[in-house]
Amino acid sequence: MIQILILTIVHINGLQMEDKVSYLPPFNMSDQNFSIFSGYLSITNNNQSFHYVFVQSQLNNLDINVPLVLWLNGGPGCSSMIGFLQEIGPFVFMNEDDESLQFNEYSWNRVAHLLFLESPSGVGFSHNPLNITFNDQQTADDNLKIIQEFYSSYPEYQKNPLWLAGESYGGAYIPLLAEKIKKFNDLEVAVINLKGMMIGNGVTNLTHLPISQLIYQKEHQLLPPTFDITGCEKNVTSEECENINYDAWKITKRINPYDIYGYCYYEENEMEDELQWIQQMKQFMMIHNNNIVNVTNHDLGVPCVQIDNIQNYLNDVKIKRYLHVDENIEWFMCTKQQNKQFKYVSDPPIVMKVLQELLDFNIYTILLYNGDADSVVPWIDTLRSLQKLNVSITEEWRPYYVKNNQLGGYTQGYLNKLRFVTVRGAGHMVPQNDRITAFYLFNQTLNEETF
CATH class of the missing domain: 3.40.50.1820 (Alpha/Beta hydrolase fold, catalytic domain)
Known part of the structure; x- marks a missing residue:
């Protein structure tokens, strides 16, 4: 013993x-x-x-x-x-x-x-x-x-x-x-x-996050006073509510959603593709249908967030060696599909x-x-x-x-x-x-x- x-x-x-x-x-x-x-x-x-x-x-x-x-x-x-x-x-x-x-x-x-x-x-x-x-x-x-x-x-x-x-x-x-x-x-x-x-x-x-986001945006004058959110108040998972959120994101797309008084980092070409921006916001604002959220990848990045310094630091091979991690893995803030498969279903x-x-x-x-x-x-x-x-x-x-x-x-x-x-x-x-x-x-x- x-x-x-x-x-x-x-x-x-x-x-x-x-x-x-x-x-x-x-x-x-x-x-x-x-x-x-x-x-x-x-x-x-x-x-x-x-x-x-x-x-x-x-x-x-x-x-x-x-x-x-x-x-x-x-x-x-x-x-x-x-x-x-x-x-x-x-x-x-x-x-x-x-x-x-x-x-x-x-x-x-x-x-x-x-x-x-x-x-x-x-x-x-x-x-x-x-x-x-x-x-x-x-x-x-x-x-x-x-x-x-x-x-x-x-x-x-x-x-x-x-x-x-x-x-x-x-x-x-x-x-x-x-x-x-x-x-x-x-x-x-x-x-x-x-x-x-x-x-x-x-x-x-x-179940109530999308309507909370809209109420918050209106209360902080990120959306105009005339912006109508009643469709989401009635049914947060309806197609009407999804369209309301899309319209809201078109208005607020250059506001950092994570810090409304902070700076929004973006590339001009990212903003030109409105559909891509909407898809990006849908994932990161956690919009869902039937109480299920499917996350398959984060290829579109994190809206308005700039983490080049951390990403460059952690992908330096010397840093990887100091941290004793797999040098073949490319580190991202949020998992990207081209880096590895990541699938998640929320309940x-x-x-x-x-x-x-x-x-x-x-x-x-x-x-x-x-x-x-x-x-x-x-x-x-x-x-x-x-x-x-x-x-x-x-x-x-x-x-x-x-x-x-x-x-x-x-x-x-x-x-x-x-x-x-x-x-x-x-x-x-x-x-x-x-x-x-x-x-x-x-x-x-x-x-x-x-x-």
Whole structure:
């Protein structure tokens, strides 16, 4: 028994050392008080392998009370390397035009360990060799297995409090994963120490998202006062509603839907093909029929978003070697069909059902936050979802303050450890648009302190 234990420890330490990142240009990791690990975690029964980046906390690495945060970007089909290199990681491209990484003063690893996962497989540097068509339940099952694989490789973190965090379609990924963890804990001897979840601008109920987008656009004068949206108010999945959305996109096509006060990057030739623009917006604004969303590829790109700096950085062969990833994979922010097949079928009604179950358990802290300058998943859509849940308001809307007592936004409290927060002036990616407020919300939630 002792011999087996020793061999296991040697194997585990070998895995960690193999994935340890020595250099992330322009930063030499020997100069930092924390380590970064990057490589692959695999699910052996179907040959999927998932790229992960693990960032140790700047706090005491041996303290089991330091939280571990799993971060998932959305899409479906978009890479969590965006969260790592643009939002909450220790080294980020501060601005969309930056050519070099900079130290992030408000990195979430100041107070927690961070685990970034490129999921589902087929996203980013992850491998999907069997050309699997994913759905919400399959993704949650795979993510649970990957968490278990992470603990097998890094057992010293298994007792640390676990938090699930992410944004956008993470609003589906995260609750379903939390439900899987709860069921796993009920059945298994080994328990995953899940404490809560934080979801930014999360897709939770696609059945009313298109009408929420239109209402938001009208309220913010992105559409003229005479623009008629009654067809969508009557039936959000009707052909009439789809035509209304098309007309709205023609008007707003040079407004960044993810940050309505931000800059819209575009190529003139992209704008000339109106049909292509409409197809692009339909996919990224999550318009659907019969409550099903089919994502087959992201060939048309992400509207108004410029990520050339991250894409060039991650596709540099030297960077790939530093990150221990497959050099033959071309990295994209959101998976492109010419890079690899990626197929995903969403099942929107299931998310609200699971959210209700998680609230009924009353054991997890849940923070839902929305940048109020996002028109893709506007804050009013998250509020509509909350109004459909069976949960009582315990604290009416009130302001909270950050940054030298400046208004950060508004918050409302609910029973069963649920809180909703808006972030003033931030778009779809709150930790990128407002790093100070995002870190404040994160830290206060981890410590169960009021805003």
